[in-house]
Amino acid sequence: MQWDTILLEKRNGVGLITLNRPKSLNALNTQLIREMNLALDQLEQDPEIGCIVLTGSEKAFAAGADIKEMVELNFPNIYFDDFFTLADRIAQRRKPLIAAVSGYALGGGCELALMCDFIYCAENAKFALPEVTLGVLPGIGGTQRLTLAVGKAKAMEMCLTARQMGAQEAEHSGLVARVFSQQELLEQTLQAAEKIAEKSLTAVMMIKESINRAFEVSLAEGLRFERRTFHSIFATLDQKEGMWAFIEKRPAKFTNQ
Numbered sequence: 001m002q003w004d005t006i007l008l009e010k011r012n013g014v015g016l017i018t019l020n021r022p023k024s025l026n027a028l029n030t031q032l033i034r035e036m037n038l039a040l041d042q043l044e045q046d047p048e049i050g051c052i053v054l055t056g057s058e059k060a061f062a063a064g065a066d067i068k069e070m071v072e073l074n075f076p077n078i079y080f081d082d083f084f085t086l087a088d089r090i091a092q093r094r095k096p097l098i099a100a101v102s103g104y105a106l107g108g109g110c111e112l113a114l115m116c117d118f119i120y121c122a123e124n125a126k127f128a129l130p131e132v133t134l135g136v137l138p139g140i141g142g143t144q145r146l147t148l149a150v151g152k153a154k155a156m157e158m159c160l161t162a163r164q165m166g167a168q169e170a171e172h173s174g175l176v177a178r179v180f181s182q183q184e185l186l187e188q189t190l191q192a193a194e195k196i197a198e199k200s201l202t203a204v205m206m207i208k209e210s211i212n213r214a215f216e217v218s219l220a221e222g223l224r225f226e227r228r229t230f231h232s233i234f235a236t237l238d239q240k241e242g243m244w245a246f247i248e249k250r251p252a253k254f255t256n257q
Ligand code: DAK
Pocket: 023, 024, 025, 027, 028, 063, 064, 065, 066, 067, 068, 070, 078, 083, 084, 104, 106, 107, 108, 109, 130, 131, 134, 138, 139, 140
């Protein structure tokens, strides 16, 4: 497969997708979103892959949706266009997704990072939802996912003023899991992804599903979901392997069965 707007690599059970439109700071156009989804389809179907990393360049994870592509759209264009649906599909992936953010993660770029399961960032990262300065509002989940991540006060302030949030504040606010130097970011992210990929994919996917439940249902329903999921994992060979490996003092060899 020939990619024009992304790069796709595989390493030790990890799929790495690098956004690759350097001249426009990885602005998200329809082609890039389409290629990213095709790459994600491939990685989700690949039994060798247990975790996926999304990254950009040192200067920009992504500077937002492509304003030059959007400027002349009218209501029917944007209403019938599948950009939204394509973008929403990224958040519905079942394998774990980590965003490695260096530089700008603005608008749709910030929203893309927020669709991932967690974010690692470099010290130069800048997160913002500056749509208000363009006369629009965040449209791929920003008002919802940013609010869930950092709370109402910071989400309101960021969306209404377009202020950029730096790496340290993003970590303290719960937007990112960890901050690394620019040199270390990708290696550290890949190492974390490899650790995840070594685990039982069933357990990993059930953990992802259970944590995401916490954002959608009451505590009682979430606990019930977690409990039933826990019961069901005892039907897998990986549960036996993981526990016997501990008892026999050896590393577990998971088969995703
Ligand atoms: N779109 C298109 N081109 C972009 C871009 C963007 N978002 N961001 C940067 N570029 C291009 C610049 O136009 C410039 O191109 P040339 O002039 O060289 O041809 C090149 O990238 C380098 O940018 P700068 O010269 O501006 O570089 P600086 O270092 O000076 O500034 C910057 C970097 C990131 C601060 C600046 O480029 C900037 O402010 N960019 C725009 C950031 C922004 O406003 N992002 C939010 C976009 S709105 C949807 C729902 C939601 C959305 C879309 C659709 N649907 C429901 C369909 C989401 C909307 C957004 O994300």
